[in-house]
Amino acid sequence: MNGAHSYVSVMALPAERTDAQVVRDVLAGDRDAYRLLVRRYGDVLFGHAFRMVGNHDEASDLAQRALVTGYRKLASCRDPDRVGAWLFRILSNLSKDHLRSPRRTDVSLDRLPEIPQRGGDPLEAAHRGEVRGRLQLAMGELTPEQREAFMLKHVEGRSYEEMAAVLDTSVASLKMRVHRAREVLRDLLEDFR
Amino acid sequence: MNEDLHRHLDGELPLEGLGEDARREAEAWESLLKTFRTETTPGKAMPWLETSVMAEIEALPAPGAFQRAVSWLIHPQPVRISPLMVGVAAAALAAVLLVGRPGFGPGAPGPAPAGTGATPAALNPGQGDPVVLVQFALEAPGASSVAVAGDFDGWKGSNVLSDPDGDGIWTGRIPVKPGVHAYMFLVDGSTWMTDPRADRYQEDGFGNRNAILAVTGPAA
Numbered sequence: 536m537n538g539a540h541s542y543v544s545v546m547a548l549p550a551e552r553t554d555a556q557v558v559r560d561v562l563a564g565d566r567d568a569y570r571l572l573v574r575r576y577g578d579v580l581f582g583h584a585f586r587m588v589g590n591h592d593e594a595s596d597l598a599q600r601a602l603v604t605g606y607r608k609l610a611s612c613r614d615p616d617r618v619g620a621w622l623f624r625i626l627s628n629l630s631k632d633h634l635r636s637p638r639r640t641d642v643s644l645d646r647l648p649e650i651p652q653r654g655g656d657p658l659e660a661a662h663r664g665e666v667r668g669r670l671q672l673a674m675g676e677l678t679p680e681q682r683e684a685f686m687l688k689h690v691e692g693r694s695y696e697e698m699a700a701v702l703d704t705s706v707a708s709l710k711m712r713v714h715r716a717r718e719v720l721r722d723l724l725e726d727f728r
Numbered sequence: 729m730n731e732d733l734h735r736h737l738d739g740e741l742p743l744e745g746l747g748e749d750a751r752r753e754a755e756a757w758e759s760l761l762k763t764f765r766t767e768t769t770p771g772k773a774m775p776w777l778e779t780s781v782m783a784e785i786e787a788l789p790a791p792g793a794f795q796r797a798v799s800w801l802i803h804p805q806p807v808r809i810s811p812l813m814v815g816v817a818a819a820a821l822a823a824v825l826l827v828g829r830p831g832f833g834p835g836a837p838g839p840a841p842a843g844t845g846a847t848p849a850a851l852n853p854g855q856g857d858p859v860v861l862v863q864f865a866l867e868a869p870g871a872s873s874v875a876v877a878g879d880f881d882g883w884k885g886s887n888v889l890s891d892p893d894g895d896g897i898w899t900g901r902i903p904v905k906p907g908v909h910a911y912m913f914l915v916d917g918s919t920w921m922t923d924p925r926a927d928r929y930q931e932d933g934f935g936n937r938n939a940i941l942a943v944t945g946p947a948a
Contacts, residue, residue, distance in 0.1 A: 560924050670763070690765050717734065
């Protein structure tokens with residue numbers, strides 16, 4: 536720098552910055568601005584990861600990896616106004632790859648029955664632990680794509696149109712995955728219904 | 729499962745549109761899905777996720793020049809070029825042209841090339857220490873005033889930027905002595921803003937970050 540400097544900065548309170556503005560600021564070198572995207576989408580990403588893998592530690596790792604990957608590849612986000620959906624797609628791919636990984640542990644601590652709280656009902660706790668374990672085992676019979684579509688539709692309450700936009704696939708394809716997931720779960724969880 | 733039950737679970741057919749058996753099965757599904765929702769809802773991810781992500785990002789290299797170039801192309805931004813830059817570039821171009829002419833090569837006799845060694849008067853308004861005009865710009869739509877405060881003015885915010893065309897981009901050229909300086913923007917007289925485009929930052933000890941500006945002296 537030989538005596539001349541040109542500074543162009545965006546002024547707005549952090550909470551007021553749009554996603555596109557945050558993306559632009561991060562790419563311009565304001566690393567800390569990425570914190571806003573983590574705050575906006577962290578819970579959604581973690582929640583989806585947990586529903587996909589059924590394990591807090593693995594879900595934490597996946598959500599963190601998705602957000603760090605998002606930071607590293609932010610320049611390739613084609614629509615900064617929808618960076619949340621873009622981050623979700625990164626997490627979706629990581630989660631499905633993780634479920635296909637042969638090294639993935641089959642036993643999740645989260646599947647074990649909860650230790651009853653002092654004064655709590657041990658039978659109730661044991662029952663909930665069993666229910667959770669059964670659900671996880673049943674979900675394990677679905678393909679990652681079926682599992683994701685089922686969770687988005689029935690647990691996260693998304694419409695098929697929303698799912699199609701986020702996952703960049705067709706409504707018809709998603710319906711097929713959800714229908715197939717229901718058929719599988721119906722057989723495995725007959726006594727729960 | 730019959731097709732009507734799928735359509736009901738897809739939200740396309742009301743419960744009343746189902747036959748008796750399908751209706752019973754639909755109600756059983758609602759109960760099962762409720763269990764799914766209860767048992768697959770994790771606790772909040774915050775704040776540990778934010779802490780761990782930001783810590784990992786801190787250890788990564790800053791976004792590279794390629795990424796910045798791509799970003800620049802995708803999201804055009806206003807550019808402010810200091811007149812000093814134009815002057816330096818013009819002088820360099822003139823020097824190159826003159827050196828390229830016969831009689832102006834190294835060691836050749838003749839007058840000094842035009843523009844070399846010249847310092848714009850604005851760069852040295854007084855006769856004391858040299859100062860350099862540094863152009864600052866801040867996009868601050870809606871602001872009523874923007875100033876630059878730094879160690880070069882005792883953090884008074886006495887250097888006020890202006891936005892004559894009302895486009896929300898506040899600019900001003902401020903004389904700064906060569907050296908390394910800390911500064912911040914002061915918006916509307918009370919809001920301190922760290923310049924996100926600075927090359928370097930320094931913690932101020934009060935939970936904020938100052939931008940760091942390195943200014944070299946004008947060429948002799």
